[in-house]
Amino acid sequence: MTTPGSDLQVSRRLVIPAAELRERFSRSSGPGGQGVNTTDSRVELSFDVARSPSVPDDLRPRLLERLRSRLVDGVLTITAGEHRAQLANREAARERLVAVLRAAAAPPPPPRRPTKPSRGAKERRLAEKKRRGDVKRGRRGRFED
Template identity: 85%
Template sequence: MSIDDDLAVTRRFVIPAGELRERFSRSSGPGGQGVNTADSRVELSFDVAGSPSIPDDLRPRLLARLASRLSDGVLTIAASEHRAQLANREAARVRLVSLLRDAAAPPPPKRRPTKPSRGAKERRLDEKKRRGEVKRGRRRRYED
């Protein structure tokens, strides 16, 4: 994945590089002499609510699943774990694609309710009886 490439989230959903906004700032943490001069922290923003590249049937699912992370319909990812700006830009893009891919995944199929078999019920009751016998055997036999 290159910095200037479009981001492929799914086969139907590709984000053009022009729809991404990047902001750079000074990163906290170790960095020696360069820590106060290099703007290595990256904030990558993508407008989920207003992007024309999101398929119309996918947009409501993305908005619902990412609701807690959105601010005015915009998803922002911050990356500052690397000392190099280029590495942080790459990390932010990878994280953005991962988040969008997870949010775009179709919901799992509904669970079909099942009932325990007669044999399973009998085994459960037999085990309960056995436990009761063990506990009854531990009781004090005589009251002083």
């Protein structure tokens, strides 16, 4: 659980100081009754991935590549407005930011080692194709009068 005003621990190598996060508040849609019209409970949390000194230089290209569809001028923005309380939305936005950055910072999967189907698998495939062909061939003359 993260609390507003504290640093975000994304991974062992990536810790984002609270000073690098920008929060904007606005009126939220959703639950809250008449209070929705008067309280700024929606949170937009922004983090500058491209220019942050806390992102290691070897990790930055991976983050920028994997997040390219979500970045605007190198800045990642997360929005939370599902809760009635601003504090709950701030916490939800921080947790979402950590989850997005953690997924983007994950190392790439190992390369796939190419394999070939076994002889038995090929034989089973061909036998099934033959069986389907026989079924279809059997249907051909059935409905002609």
